[in-house]
């Protein structure tokens with residue numbers, strides 16, 4: 001399978017959304033509590049399972065490539081007042097949802113969730129379990145910074161019911177690590193993985209980034225050899241977007257040390273070829289998994305879904321976002337919490353939900369969301385399926401989009417045949433570009449997105 005076509009990648013080189021939702025979060029507007037609660041009523045009527053997302057915003061050091069919403073502090077006493085508010089928010093949200101609804105997913109993200117002490121992580125998980133109705137076989141995951149994690153932490157994660165961990169690695173080369181202020185040895189990472197497997201946290205995902213300072217094909221080859229030795233179940237290979245005007249920590253990256261655009265593409269090509277040669281399946285965008293992983297199985301059964309945490313096997317879940325800046329997806333609406341910690345505390349202390357913005361999606365959003373979801377998850381789109389779901393004539397409704405795809409079809413990125421769109425191998429890496437043709441908000445957007453490759 002040849003996914004990589006350099007000429008096409010250069011031709012379609014542009015910025016675009018990652019489509020963890022449609023409409024994308026940059027389109028969110030003010031959302032009131034009443035509007036949110038109306039969506040909860042719809043959600044309770046539909047009785048879909050629940051996914052809980054808890055955001056822990058603290059990190060004790062800053063990675064220079066960071067574009068996340070976090071608070072950098074070494075002061076661990078900040079965790080307790082935060083948890084106090086988070087517990088209140090969990091109670092407020094829990095009171096809105098019908099208790100018979102099952103929780104199939106829980107994810108702690110950040111920031112660095114392991115900034116919390118072991119006891120705090122267990123308390124937070126137990127708090128959620130005391131309010132919500134967890135299934136026995138759910139997918140419970142947490143982002144782990146291997147630096148400073150020991151056997152007691154892994155034991156605590158198992159006790160807190162986690163069965164999946166996601167490890168930030170980015171690159172094992174020490175010069176690259178120094179240049180991004182995240183020095184973390186291969187041995188540290190391996191020890192955390194071995195312990196996790198020993199304590200039953202069997203599904204392990206590793207995040208890598210290409211395009212970091214001091215990286216070259218040669219240095220990244222070594223990193224990938226080490227990753228292959230660890231054999232994580234899932235690998236995310238993110239493209240570093242250097243946007244120092246948007247993300248302050250990136251101003252500390254020496255641009256002269258960044259690989260050239262050609263070198264960066266060469267790293268990406270090598271990585272793709274290498275991971276496929278190691279038996280990993282390309283899921284889409286920047287994700288790979290072992291063939292026996294639920295992501296690959298869901299994709300082969302056309303049950304894959306995409307949400308704010310990336311690709312997911314839990315298509316029907318409503319997501320309750322908890323904590324600073326957390327995003328939720330409930331009923332026909334998206335919601336996002338306060339991003340400023342003082343304001344977040346004020347809202348909770350005042351007995352309010354800390355939701356400040358979001359979007360109630362309309363019929364056009366729903367139609368386009370299904371189109372984009374099918375393309376990005378399955379690389380295929382059936383016009384008949386969309387027509388049967390929404391009572392439209394696909395060719396009429398999307399006449400402009402189909403015209404917009406004609407050049408991509410001529411370039412061999414996709415085929416439009418038999419009332420369907422099939423994304424070809426060399427179009428798979430450019431799936432964001434293909435989805436963008438169906439995005440009704442893009443022309444109006446002032447957001448600076450990352451490069452599509």
Ligand code: SF4
Nearest residue numbers: 059062063066068111
């Ligand atoms: S990349 Fe992750 S760990 Fe590093 S500063 Fe950002 S949020 Fe914290």
